[in-house]
Every structure is written in structure tokens, then in C-alpha cells.
Amino acid sequence: MKIATWNVNSLNVRMPHLKQWLAxxxxxxxxxxxxxxxxxxxxxxxxxxLGYRCVFSGQKTYNxxxxxxxxxxxxxxxxxxxxxxDPQRRILIATIGGLRIANLYxxxxxxxxxxxxxxxxxxxxxxxxxxxxxxxxxPNLVVLGDFNIAPEDRDVHDPVAWKDQILCSVPExxxxxxxxxxxxxxxxxxxxxxxxxxxxxxxxxxxxxxxLGLRIDLVLASHALRPRLAGASIDLEPRRWDxxxxxxxxxxxxxx
DNA sequence: ATGGTCGGGAGCCGA
Numbered sequence: 001m002k003i004a005t006w007n008v009n010s011l012n013v014r015m016p017h018l019k020q021w022l023a024x025x026x027x028x029x030x031x032x033x034x035x036x037x038x039x040x041x042x043x044x045x046x047x048x049x050l051g052y053r054c055v056f057s058g059q060k061t062y063n064x065x066x067x068x069x070x071x072x073x074x075x076x077x078x079x080x081x082x083x084x085x086d087p088q089r090r091i092l093i094a095t096i097g098g099l100r101i102a103n104l105y106x107x108x109x110x111x112x113x114x115x116x117x118x119x120x121x122x123x124x125x126x127x128x129x130x131x132x133x134x135x136x137x138x139p140n141l142v143v144l145g146d147f148n149i150a151p152e153d154r155d156v157h158d159p160v161a162w163k164d165q166i167l168c169s170v171p172e173x174x175x176x177x178x179x180x181x182x183x184x185x186x187x188x189x190x191x192x193x194x195x196x197x198x199x200x201x202x203x204x205x206x207x208x209x210x211x212l213g214l215r216i217d218l219v220l221a222s223h224a225l226r227p228r229l230a231g232a233s234i235d236l237e238p239r240r241w242d243x244x245x246x247x248x249x250x251x252x253x254x255x256x
Numbered sequence: 257a258t259g260g261t262c263g264g265g266a267g268c269c270g271a
Contacts, residue, residue: 009262009263009271010262010263010264012263012264013262013263034263034271036263036264060264061263061264061265061269061270062264062269062270108270108271110270110271116270148271202260202261202262202271203260203261203262203271204259204260204261204262205259205260205261207261243262245262246261246262246271
């Protein structure tokens with residue numbers, strides 16, 4: 001089965017892209033970020049017609065996450081971390097066909113040292129605490145989404161220019177390392193060791209054409225799932241289409 | 257050449 005994450009940067013604009021990509025890639029589970037739609041406006045009937053059930057946690061203008069599942073109805077939904085009073089819709093956890101799936105739209109953080117940066121680190125710490133509990137209850141755990149963190153220098157087109165900048169700073173990478181330490185691995189790196197593999201490219205400066213990107217969209221899987229890991233990839237095709245999202249889908253393939 | 261591009265929504269903020 002195929003599990004995917006894709007920051008669509010407005011589902012309103014990207015609905016045709018999503019349709020075309022679902023038909024081509026045939027994923028079983030899809031985590032979407034930056035839907036930018038309040039729940040009343042989520043196109044669930046249109047997506048149901050494509051063969052996917054969906055759950056979502058959205059808001060107007062900003063953020064918004066959704067999970068699409070081809071066979072099983074997502075169950076035991078979590079959209080808010082206990083004790084975390086946050087109006088920003090950035091997290092959606094559900095059980096789908098025996099897997100616990102946590103879809104994250106991690107805070108961007110704007111600039112190192114800013115208020116939003118402090119919020120990012122606090123958000124990550126709280127979410128990590130919650131996911132540690134999820135991992136204890138659900139051995140088959142997948143945590144995926146837009147992490148807004150490039151894990152290592154080989155995930156960055158120009159590590160010197162990005163050194164200690166937002167998405168690459170040591171505290172952000174340390175926060176990601178802590179999340180991994182609850183018992184998760186970055187599945188892309190279980191299969192690929194090369195640099196130059198990215199999932200996001202700025203709209204400016206023809207960054208995609210020049211492959212000036214970062215790998216910030218990740219699929220993490222628990223160690224219990226290790227024997228089932230069959231492949232990981234980033235699908236560059238939708239980034240080449242007209243009026244694309246600035247992110248490409250990242251995928252994990254699991255054996256039954 | 258000290259900017260550049262998107263999306264949302266009507267200013268400029270967020271990424």
C-alpha cells in the first residue's frame with residue numbers, strides 16, 4: 001500500500017491537481033496540508049466520488065489538514081492535543097486500516113529568533129509528547145506531513161547559505177531528532193542516501209527548474225513497521241504541472 | 257539590479 005503526504009497550498013486551487021495525481025499515483029492514504037478551507041467548504045463529496053473517504057480539520061485562509069483513505073474509514077480522530085489550546089488547524093490523527101496515521105503541518109517559524117520560531121519549537125515539543133503516547137498505544141505508527149525542517153545538510157540545496165536559517169537551524173533539527181527518538185525513522189533515508197532530493201522549492205527565482213530546494217516533507221514510520229517498508233519516493237511530476245503547489249508529494253510504500 | 261512568487265482576499269500577511 002502507498003501512503004503519501006502533500007502540502008497542496010490551497011485545496012481550492014489544487015483540486016484539479018489532486019484529482020489528476022490520485023488517478024495517476026493510486027495512493028491508499030493521503031495526508032494533505034495547507035488546505036486553507038473551513039470544514040463546511042471541504043470538497044468531501046467530490047473526493048468521495050474519486051473513491052476516497054476523508055476527514056479534515058480546517059480553517060479559513062491559513063493551515064488546514066486532511067486525511068484521505070481509499071478503503072477504510074478513518075477512526076479515532078484527534079485534532080487537538082490535550083492541554084494545547086491552539087486555534088491553528090495543524091494536526092490530524094486517525095486510525096486507518098490498522099495503522100495509526102498522524103498528519104502534521106508543522107509551524108513554518110518565519111525566522112530564527114522570532115515569536116513564530118518560539119511557537120514552532122513549543123508546538124513541536126508538545127506534539128512530540130503527545131505522539132510518544134500515541135506510539136505507546138499504537139505500535140504501527142506513521143507520522144507524516146510538512147515538517148518545515150530539513151533534517152540534514154544533504155536535504156538542502158545550499159547548506160552554507162541555509163546554515164542556521166529557518167527550516168535548517170540546530171534547535172529545529174534537534175526538535176525533529178527528539179520526535180524521531182520516540183521510535184520513528186525517516187523512511188526516505190531508509191532507501192536513499194543521495195543529496196539533491198527535495199520536496200519543496202520556492203516559487204521565486206525559477207527554483208524548481210534549477211532544483212534549488214529542501215526536503216521538508218517527510219514520512220516517518222515506527223520501528224514495528226520496518227519489516228513492511230517497501231520503498232520511499234518523492235513524486236516530482238505534479239510540481240511540473242501548470243499552477244503547481246510549491247511542494248511535491250512524498251510517498252512510502254508498505255507491504256501488506 | 258538589495259528584488260524576485262504565490263494564495264487569500266482586499267491591506268498586506270504568511271510561506
